[in-house]
Each structure stands twice: as C-alpha cells, then as structure tokens.
Amino acid sequence: xxxxxxxxxxxxxxxxxxxxxxxxxxxxxxxxxxxxxxxxxxxxxxxxxxxxxxxxxxxxxxxxxxxxxxxxxxxxxxxxxxxxxxxxxxxxxxxxxxxxxxxxxxxxxxxxxxxxxxxxxxxxxxxxxxxxxxxxxxxxxxxxxxxxxxxxxxxxxxxxxxxxxxxxxxxxxxxxxxxxxxxxxxxxxxxxxxxxxxxxxxxxxxxxxxxxxxxxxxxxxxxxxxxxxxxxxxxxxxxxxxxxxxxxxxxxxxxxxxxxxxxxxxxxxxxxxxxxxxxxxxxxxxxxxxx
Amino acid sequence: xxxxxxxxxxxxxxxxxxxxxxxxxxxxxxxxxxxxxxxxxxxxxxxxxxxxxxxxxxxxxxxxxxxxxxxxxxxxxxxxxxxxxxxxxxxxxxxxxxxxxxxxxxxxxxxxxxxxxxxxxxxxxxxxxxxxxxxxxxxxxxxxxxxxxxxxxxxxxxxxxxxxxxxxxxxxxxxxxxxxxxxxxxxxxxxxxxxxxxxxxxxxxxxxxxxxxxxxxxxxxxxxxxxxxxxxxxxxxxxxxxxxxxxxxxxxxxxxxxxxxxxxxxxxxxxxxxxxxxxxxxxxxxxxxxxxxxxxxxxxxxxxxxxxxxxxxxxxxxxxxxxxxxxxxxxxxxxxxxxxxxxxxxxxxxxxxxxxxxxxxxxxxxxxxxxxxxxxxxxxxxxxxxxxxxxxxxxxxxxxxxxxxxxxxxxxxxxxxxxxxxxxxxxxxxxxxxxxxxxxx
Numbered sequence: 158x159x160x161x162x163x164x165x166x167x168x169x170x171x172x173x174x175x176x177x178x179x180x181x182x183x184x185x186x187x188x189x190x191x192x193x194x195x196x197x198x199x200x201x202x203x204x205x206x207x208x209x210x211x212x213x214x215x216x217x218x219x220x221x222x223x224x225x226x227x228x229x230x231x232x233x234x235x236x237x238x239x240x241x242x243x244x245x246x247x248x249x250x251x252x253x254x255x256x257x258x259x260x261x262x263x264x265x266x267x268x269x270x271x272x273x274x275x276x277x278x279x280x281x282x283x284x285x286x287x288x289x290x291x292x293x294x295x296x297x298x299x300x301x302x303x304x305x306x307x308x309x310x311x312x313x314x315x316x317x318x319x320x321x322x323x324x325x326x327x328x329x330x331x332x333x334x335x336x337x338x339x340x341x342x343x344x345x346x347x348x349x350x351x352x353x354x355x356x357x358x359x360x361x362x363x364x365x366x367x368x369x370x371x372x373x374x375x376x377x378x379x380x381x382x383x384x385x386x387x388x389x390x391x392x393x394x395x396x397x398x399x400x401x402x403x404x405x406x407x408x409x410x411x412x413x414x415x416x417x418x419x420x421x422x423x424x425x426x427x428x429x430x431x432x433x434x435x436x437x438x439x440x441x442x443x444x445x446x447x448x
Numbered sequence: 449x450x451x452x453x454x455x456x457x458x459x460x461x462x463x464x465x466x467x468x469x470x471x472x473x474x475x476x477x478x479x480x481x482x483x484x485x486x487x488x489x490x491x492x493x494x495x496x497x498x499x500x501x502x503x504x505x506x507x508x509x510x511x512x513x514x515x516x517x518x519x520x521x522x523x524x525x526x527x528x529x530x531x532x533x534x535x536x537x538x539x540x541x542x543x544x545x546x547x548x549x550x551x552x553x554x555x556x557x558x559x560x561x562x563x564x565x566x567x568x569x570x571x572x573x574x575x576x577x578x579x580x581x582x583x584x585x586x587x588x589x590x591x592x593x594x595x596x597x598x599x600x601x602x603x604x605x606x607x608x609x610x611x612x613x614x615x616x617x618x619x620x621x622x623x624x625x626x627x628x629x630x631x632x633x634x635x636x637x638x639x640x641x642x643x644x645x646x647x648x649x650x651x652x653x654x655x656x657x658x659x660x661x662x663x664x665x666x667x668x669x670x671x672x673x674x675x676x677x678x679x680x681x682x683x684x685x686x687x688x689x690x691x692x693x694x695x696x697x698x699x700x701x702x703x704x705x706x707x708x709x710x711x712x713x714x715x716x717x718x719x720x721x722x723x724x725x726x727x728x729x730x731x732x733x734x735x736x737x738x739x740x741x742x743x744x745x746x747x748x749x750x751x752x753x754x755x756x757x758x759x760x761x762x763x764x765x766x767x768x769x770x771x772x773x774x775x776x777x778x779x780x781x782x783x784x785x786x787x788x789x790x791x792x793x794x795x796x797x798x799x800x801x802x803x804x805x806x807x808x809x810x811x812x813x814x815x816x817x818x819x820x821x822x823x824x825x826x827x828x829x830x831x832x833x834x835x836x837x838x839x840x841x842x843x844x845x846x847x848x849x850x851x852x853x854x855x856x857x858x859x860x861x862x863x864x865x866x867x868x869x870x871x872x873x874x875x876x877x878x879x880x881x882x883x884x885x886x887x888x889x
Contacts, residue, residue, distance in 0.1 A: 158585045165594075172866050179867070310874040311867070 176311070185315035188326040191286045194240040195293050197333040198252060201236050202296065205256045209234040210443075213253075214266040215242030216335070217378035217425035222266065223436040224332035230440035233262075237333035242268045244286060245278025246365065252297050254366055263367050264407075264439065266376040268425060272395045273354035275364040323422070338421050339429040345417050346381055349424035351388045358398035368404070374442070375399055375406045377413040379427050379435060385414050407442050451488065451523050456551075456558045458484055459533035463547035463554075466540045474541055481537040485530040492523055497726030525565040527723060531690060532558050536572035538694050544573040553579050560661075562652035566645070568666040568686035575661065583660030593657030595849040595862070600650030602865050605872045607835050608643030610828035611636045619788055622798045627806035628813060630798060632829075637788050638781045639832045642671065645684070653847075664689075669843045671780075671836075672758045674772035676740040677750040679780060687723065691716040706746070713745055714738045728792045736783040757843050 201211070210233050212218050218239020228235040238253070246267075257263075270277050286293055287302045288309045294302030319325045328337035362368045377396075385392060392410045399406050419431035427435060458481070465477030490498075499515035506513040536557065539545040548554045556579050563570060618625055618633020625633070649666035656663045666686050673679035680688045696716045702709035714735075721734020744750040758773065759765040765773065789795040806813070842849055851861035 158587075161585070161587055161590050164591075168862070168866075171863060172870070175863060176867060176870055308874055310871045 179311045180307075180309060183311045183313050184309045185312045186289060186309070187315070187318050189285075189289060189318060190324040190326065190328060191241065191244075191282065192290050192326050193329050193335075194244060194286060195290045195296065196329060197236070197238050197240060198249065198293075198296050200331070200333055201238065201253070201256045204234055204236060206258065207234050208258065208260055209236060210262045210264060211235075211253070211257070212237045212239055212264050212266070212333075213246070214239040214378070215244075215268045215425070216240060217242075217268055218264075218266050219329075219333075219335040220338065220421065221379045221425060221427040221432050221435055222264070222376075222439065223334050223432050225330055225334055226433065226436040227264075227440055227443070228332060230437075231443050235332055237329075237335075239266070239333075240335070241282055242270065242277070243279030243282025245276065245283065246271070247276055248278065248283060249297060250365070254370075257367060257371060259370060261371055262443075263371050263373040264376055265365075265373050266378055268378050269351050269380075269392075269395075272356055272358055272398070273352065275357055275361060336429070338426070341421075343421035343428055346420035346422065346424045346426070349381060349384050351384065351391065353388065353391050356394060356398050358395065358402055361402065361404070373405065375404050376439065377406075377408070377410045378425050379413055379415050379419070379431070380410065381417060381420065381424055382414050384424065385410065407439065412438075451492075451526065452529055452559060455485065455488065455529060455533050456555050459536055459558070460548075460551050460554045462537050463540050466537055467547045478537055478541045481534060485534050489526065489530055491518070492520065492526055494722075494726045528566065528569055529558050529564060531569045531687075532563075532572075534694065535569070535690065536576075539572040545576060548576060548580065550580075560656070562655040563663070566648050566652070568649055568652065568664055569690050570663060570686070571690075574664065578661050586660065589657050589660065589662075592847065593654040596650045596654030596657065596847070598654075598862060598865050598869070599849040600647040600652075600654060601869045602647070603643040603650065603835065604647030606868050607828070607831055608640045608647060609876070610831060610872065611640040611643070614828060615640050615788070619790075619794075619798070622794065622801050625801070626809060626812050627802045627804075630802045630805075634781050634785050634788075634798075636828070636832070638671070638777070638784050639835065641784065641787075642667075643835065665846050668846045669757065669839050671777055672773055672840070672843055673776050674753050674758060674769060675744055675749070675776055676737060676779065677744050678753040679776055680737070680741070681754070687720065691720055695719060702745070709745060710742065713741055717741065724787070729786045729789060729795060732792065732795070733783050733786040736779075736786065740779050740783075760844060 210224070210227060210231065212222050212224055212227075212235065214222075216239060219237060219241075220239075222237060222239065224235035224237035227233075267275075284305075287305050289306075291303060291306040294300070294304075294306060323335070323338035323341060325337055328335050330336050365373075367373060377392075380392075389410075396406070396410050413435075415427065415431055415435075419427055419434075421428045421431075462477045462481040462484075465480075466474045468474060468477075496517050499517055503513050503515055536545070536554070540547055548557075553576065557570070557572060557576050560570070560575070560579075615633055615637045618630055618636070622630055622633075646667035653663045653665070664686050666684060668682040668685065670679050670683035673682055696712050699712045699715065700708050701712060717734040717738035718731055719734070720737075721730040721732070724730040724733075741750065744752075758769050785798050786792075786795045789798055838851075841851065850858050852858060
C-alpha cells in the first residue's frame with residue numbers, strides 16, 4: 158500500500174509540474190475582444206467618485222449606443238459597459254454596485270433573452286473572459302477566477318489574434334463604445350429568433366439592485382422590423398410588464414425598430430451611423446428631463 | 449432511493465423463497481421476482497410508450513382515448529439494478545449461488561456504486577462471493593485499476609466528448625447537412641458511443657479493482673469484430689450474456705430446431721433494443737442486428753471467432769480480416785443511426801439525405817480529407833485514429849492497458865494520457881465533461 162501511495166503521489170506531482178510547465182509555455186493568453194470588457198470595468202472604477210451615466214447591456218449597447226455622444230450632449234461622464242450578452246449581468250453586478258454613487262444614472266438595455274431569464278449568460282464566453290484575463294478576477298476580488306486563469310488549457314497551436322475585424326481587442330474608445338466596426342463594411346443582419354419564454358420582469362428589482370438605488374432608464378434593444386412583425390405580441394407584453402412595475406421606460410419597442418440596412422452584422426449591432434441616430438434620441442430624452 | 453431500497457428488499461426476500469427446496473414454491477418466487485422487476489421497468493420506463501401506442505391505435509380506429517401519462521423522470525440506474533436483482537434470484541433458482549443471509553452484503557451487490565448507474569451488469573454468483581469474503585490490498589490489482597480508470601477517462605473525455613459536437617451537428621440538423629457530413633457524423637457516433645460507454649465501463653471496473661473487486665469485462669474491442677456474432681461477444685458483454693443466459697438458453701437457445709433458434713434470436717435482439725428505451729428506434733436497432741445475425745445462425749457460422757481476437761499472433765490483419773472488420777463496422781454503423789436519431793422518421797430522413805444529396809452533389813466525395821484540415825473540434829478525427837491504433841495495440845487483453853514492456857515507456861504513456869485528459873477537461877466551456885450516454889438508460 159505504501160509503495161502504491163508513493164507512486165500515486167509521484168504521479169500527481171509529476172502531472173502538476175508537467176502541466177504547469179507546458180501551460181506556461183503553450184497557453185494562449187493574448188488579449189481578445191472579451192478582454193476589452195475588462196478595460197471597460199477599469200474605466201468604471203477610475204470614475205467611481207465622478208457623477209456619471211452608465212450604459213448597461215450586452216453587445217446591443219456596446220455597438221448601438223454611444224457613450225461619447227451622450228457625454229458630449231449632456232456634459233456628464235458616460236461609460237459604455239455593454240459588450241457581450243454572454244457575460245450576463247450577475248457576475249459583475251457587485252462590482253458595478255461598488256462603483257456607483259447614488260446620483261449616477263443607468264441606461265439599461267438588456268437583450269430580449271434577459272426579460273425571461275435575467276440570470277442568463279453563456280458559460281463558454283464567461284469562461285473565456287475569466288481564463289484569459291487575470292485582471293477580471295482581480296477587479297472582482299474573486300479568488301476562484303484568479304485560480305481559473307492559471308488553469309487554462311495547453312494550446313500548442315493557438316489561433317492568431319484578430320487584428321483587423323470588429324471583434325478584436327483594440328475595439329473601444331475611452332468611453333467604452335465599440336468603434337472597431339465604424340470603418341468596416343457590414344454584412345447586414347440575418348433574421349433573429351426570440352425565445353418566447355415566460356417573462357421574469359417582476360423579479361427584476363430583486364435581481365438588479367441598482368433599480369432600487371439609482372435612476373434607471375430602460376431602453377429596448379435595436380430590433381429588426383421582421384422580428385417585430387413576428388413577435389410583436391410578446392414584445393408588447395415585455396413593454397407592459399416594465400410599465401406595470403413602474404420602471405422608467407424611454408420609449409416603446411416600435412420606436413427601436415431599424416431597417417436591415419442599419420445593422421452592421423447581426424441583430425442588435427447597429428452601424429455607426431445607425432448608432433448616431435439612436436443615441437441622439439437618448440440625448441434628447443435625457444435633456445428633456447431633469448438630471 | 450426508495451425504489452432501489454424496495455427492489456433490494458424484495459429480491460433479498462424472494463431469494464429465500466426460491467431456495468426453499470420446494471420446486472413449486474421456488475418457481476412462484478422466481479416469477480414474483482420477474483414480475484416485480486419487470487413491473488417496475490414497465491411502469492417507469494415503458495408505460496408512457498405503450499399508453500401512447502394504444503392512443504394512436506385507437507385514433508386509427510376513429511376512437512379517442514386519452515390515457516393518463518406519467519410525468520416522472522426515469523429513476524437513475526433502474527435498468528441495471530433490476531437486472532442485478534433478477535440475476536440474483538435466477539442464480540439461486542439454478543443452484544449457482546445460495547441466498548445471502550446479510551442484507552448488507554446483498555445491498556452492496558445491488559447498489560455497488562461503480563455499477564449502479566450504467567453497469568456492467570454483474571452476476572450474483574460472480575460478485576456476491578467477492579463481497580462476502582474479506583479483501584486485502586493488492587498492489588498489482590490497484591495499479592491495473594488505476595490504468596483502466598485513466599484509459600476509461602481518455603476514451604470518455606478526450607474521444608467521446610470531442611466527437612460529440614460533430615455528432616450533434618450531423619444528427620440535429622440532418623436535412624441541412626451534405627451527404628459526406630452525415631456519413632462522417634454516423635461514423636463519429638459509432639466511436640462516440642464506444643468511447644462513452646466502454647470508457648464508463650473501464651472506469652467502473654478500474655474503481656472496483658482499486659477496492660479489491662474483479663468485475664466482468666464489458667467491452668473487448670468490438671470494432672475489431674469479424675462478424676456480427678463476434679461483435680455481440682465484444683460489445684456490452686454483460687448485457688448480451690445476461691440475455692443469452694437468462695432468456696435465450698431458457699427458451700431453448702439453438703438446441704430445439706432452427707425455427708425456435710430464429711425465434712429466440714429475434715426475441716433477445718428485440719429485447720436488447722427495447723431494454724435501451726421505449727422507442728421504435730431501439731426496436732428497429734435490435735431488429736437490424738437480429739437480421740444481420742440470422743445468416744450466420746442459419747449457416748452455422750455464428751460461433752466462429754470465439755477464442756481469439758483478430759490477428760492474435762500477428763502485428764497487422766490480413767486483407768480478408770480487414771474486409772471482414774470493415775463490413776461489420778459498416779453494418780453496425782448503419783444500425784447506430786437508428787439508435788442515435790430522435791425518432792424513426794428522423795432515422796429514415798437521415799439515410800434519405802445521405803443518398804439523395806450524395807447523388808445530387810457527388811463532387812463532395814472528391815474532397816474526403818476536408819474534415820482533417822478543420823480546426824476546432826474536428827481534430828477529434830485525428831484522436832479517433834489514435835484510439836483505433838491504441839485499441840489495436842491493446843487488443844489481446846482488454847484488462848492490460850500497458851503500452852510497452854518498459855516501465856519508463858509506460859510512465860510516459862500514462863503522463864501523456866493524463867495531460868490530454870486534464871487539458872480536455874479544462875477546455876470544456878463549463879469545466880465539466882458531458883454526462884455519460886448510458887446514464888439515460
């Protein structure tokens with residue numbers, strides 16, 4: 158038994174050593190599109206004590222709202238935190254709350270799936286964010302994430318990083334807006350199917366604590382006309398549910414419909430021209446009220 | 449848990465009844481055990497299927513029937529522990545074992561944790577005596593167990609799980625795939641289910657060896673079989689031998705004339721299909737194997753290749769053996785399409801798409817190696833080739849997973865396997881391997 162246990166110990170030690178060496182030598186820790194989200198969180202932290210407007214959502218916010226335009230229009234520091242729906246909100250919500258002051262304004266534009274599942278996220282996307290970016294775990298003060306960074310797979314043949322497309326690391330401006338697509342020609346959006354699961358809007362206040370602490374303006378994501386035609390009843394239900402909960406909603410779903418030509422490459426991703434038009438409405442709304 | 453406890457308690461008691469010495473009483477308790485175990489399977493596994501068949505039958509007659517359907521999950525391992533219980537009572541009835549006095553020993557036999565959820569299906573006469581006798585640590589057994597666990601993890605995590613996306617892509621959207629993709633998908637499923645299930649069995653056998661138990665082998669390199677009969681002596685051996693010993697032989701086997709032999713063959717293959725689940729797909733899968741077995745039975749060639757594995761005294765197979773293995777694999781893979789598809793309609797649609805698209809776009813077959821140039825998940829094809837090569841090397845003894853006679857080379861082999869397993873676990877999107885396919889049965 159002693160010999161056996163000794164051999165198992167040697168085996169485990171050798172495995173850990175070998176894995177550590179190989180993963181040190183052959184792990185792809187190059188920054189990618191997801192890494193830009195960490196930069197956005199750092200912008201938020203750097204502006205912790207400044208009065209600000211925070212744009213919150215997935216890529217529909219990152220691509221289709223301009224924090225710099227809002228900042229220019231309102232004179233208030235504005236940060237775009239929208240990047241990828243797959244990160245979900247739950248993971249970094251405590252960090253967000255720590256870096257908000259009570260007079261900050263949130264413009265909240267969740268993608269359609271979050272209305273039925275506010276806890277939604279994509280494991281693969283979130284794992285990629287955690288495993289490729291030690292800083293993410295550090296910002297969140299999450300020891301498990303910091304450990305996961307070191308437990309990344311060995312990758313002998315990593316893909317070369319994208320440096321020319323919209324989904325590259327250097328994709329944002331100093332406000333956090335995604336700008337990498339502005340000089341590129343889009344492909345247009347293909348039809349997007351909305352899952353019509355049961356709405357969970359009544360739980361929003363429990364899930365998103367900023368709804369109780371900060372002025373939050375709901376904004377519907379940019380939507381293709383044909384998607385609206387197919388799902389108008391469901392989308393109107395969402396609209397009603399938000400109003401029933403007495404949330405501040407900027408406009409109606411039908412005010413967020415855009416022609417196919419306004420989309421860059423997918424549902425939610427407006428071209429930079431389309432984004433300008435959309436953001437102008439937000440600026441106008443903000444300026445029309447007291448803020 | 450309650451169901452498992454109930455099955456355990458009842459079969460434990462039936463064992464005493466069967467061993468009473470009175471033939472009629474023994475028969476009564478034997479049948480009670482059969483009815484009890486099959487009844488549990490019928491309720492939890494097959495009730496909804498029969499109820500829906502009845503409903504559809506009535507609808508054909510223009511009548512409307514709305515049977516109550518059970519909305520309960522299939523209890524984990526029910527197909528395995530009911531068969532364990534029946535094997536115990538059968539073995540007592542046939543005088544192969546005596547009833548155990550300790551319900552704890554019997555409980556360990558039925559619910560032995562490595563076997564509980566997906567087998568191998570053990571025999572009371574084989575496992576119970578091992579449970580009853582004191583065990584001591586055996587270095588060779590423990591090391592052999594660790595090697596099997598590692599080999600099983602490799603087959604499950606590195607092979608089966610990396611083939612899974614390719615298989616899912618082929619089967620979920622078969623009508624949108626080209627013929628070549630579907631052919632690759634079907635072949636990939638053959639190796640996915642092999643890696644998944646034989647991997648699980650190796651892990652179970654390995655864990656048992658660590659604890660001092662020797663279990664039956666469940667897989668003996670089935671894709672190196674030279675005919676279907678040999679395939680069934682190498683694939684899910686514990687189930688096929690269970691049906692052989694407790695159904696085929698009591699029904700007369702092949703001793704009572706050719707008609708009864710054919711009938712019995714169909715019975716065990718259809719039962720084997722139905723054991724996997726209440727679906728026409730599994731029945732058709734079993735039926736195909738029965739039809740493939742039939743020519744061998746009728747020509748008296750079903751007991752060829754009993755003693756030795758292919759090319760047992762050579763490094764490579766000869767051309768005849770290669771052809772035999774390829775044709776067996778071809779037919780087995782055809783049958784797997786029924787096993788994997790959602791329903792019968794999807795299975796037929798799958799074959800239809802392979803043929804129609806293959807005829808319409810024959811140029812797709814001019815680039816058979818395009819899959820090998822893929823990045824991402826498609827390196828699974830290279831890994832499958834590695835698996836076949838390693839299986840070929842180990843084929844003489846499924847229990848002895850040693851790459852070479854050299855200790856140093858074996859250590860290197862073990863480290864390479866371990867690193868691959870670890871790396872594939874870390875590459876999973878949620879850090880967890882997929883569930884085992886046979887957990888569903």
